[in-house]
Amino acid sequence: MKAPFFLLALVAALLIACLGSPFASSLPDGLDHFAEKQSVEAAKPVFPAPLADYAAPVSRYGAVQTAAAGGVGTLLTFAALFLGGRAVARSRSMPE
């Protein structure tokens, strides 16, 4: 499996999410900017998301909240795809 490459890739993703995200531009993205100009407003979300707006309530510092949210999301995404993919791949090789 040559783990080091994938481990490095996961670590890189975590570094991007945790260390990079507090420094990301806070300017609205293309769609949001356009919507603001057109006075289109989003509706209230249909349900409350636990870490809405990428803020995990672990610290009073916004940057730490963002970093924590980024870390959680990155790891969760990895886990969902890795575990789900592994289950699918293994069910293929199991004899019926």
Place this chain on the structure above:
Amino acid sequence: MHIPDGFLSAPVNAATAAVSLGCCAYAARRAGRTLGERQVPLLGVTGAFLFAAQMINFPVAAGTSGHLMGGLLAAVLLGPWNACLVMGIVLAIQCLLFADGGLTALGSNLFNMGVVGALLGYLLFAALKAALPKNRGGFLASAALAAWASVVLASAACAVELGLSGTVPLRAALPAMTLVHSLIGVGEALITSAVLSAVLGARPDLLPSPARLVPLAP
């Protein structure tokens, strides 16, 4: 470019959700037939990278920023159908946990970024790769151009959805969205080719076989 609740009409969200769901169902069945254990780590880290990179907005013009979409990158690394699944997982987690993208708009977001971004983007990549020199430069150029186009096309799809929903007239939405996303697409192209270049350098065996490049010189 994650569409929140309230931007699009119910019929538009329903239609895009139906297409997205259909594509994901096919992609899941296909994965059930073809996904190998060797691909699983790449599946995981690609999704992780997409999630992380989508958090990093970069300024593109006065008052606007953009971020990587990653659909074409995932399609080149994993194949277009697996990329659709990856995008679906990323978008679902972003929506459900972080309120990034509305739940009612999840189908539209997946249509724009998965169906248009990854699937259609991959078609463009394949066509470009067939036309350009069969070497590392041709491969990276194909990916970069297709990545750029995938962002512009995804934004056009969004503009059409806004128009069909009656939220913003198409004649206003289409030029505005495609213009700003043609700038954001440059970032997509640069990041996509940088990542692929790194993977080619470290683990060329990870790329699907058409990317096994014929060297230019004997």
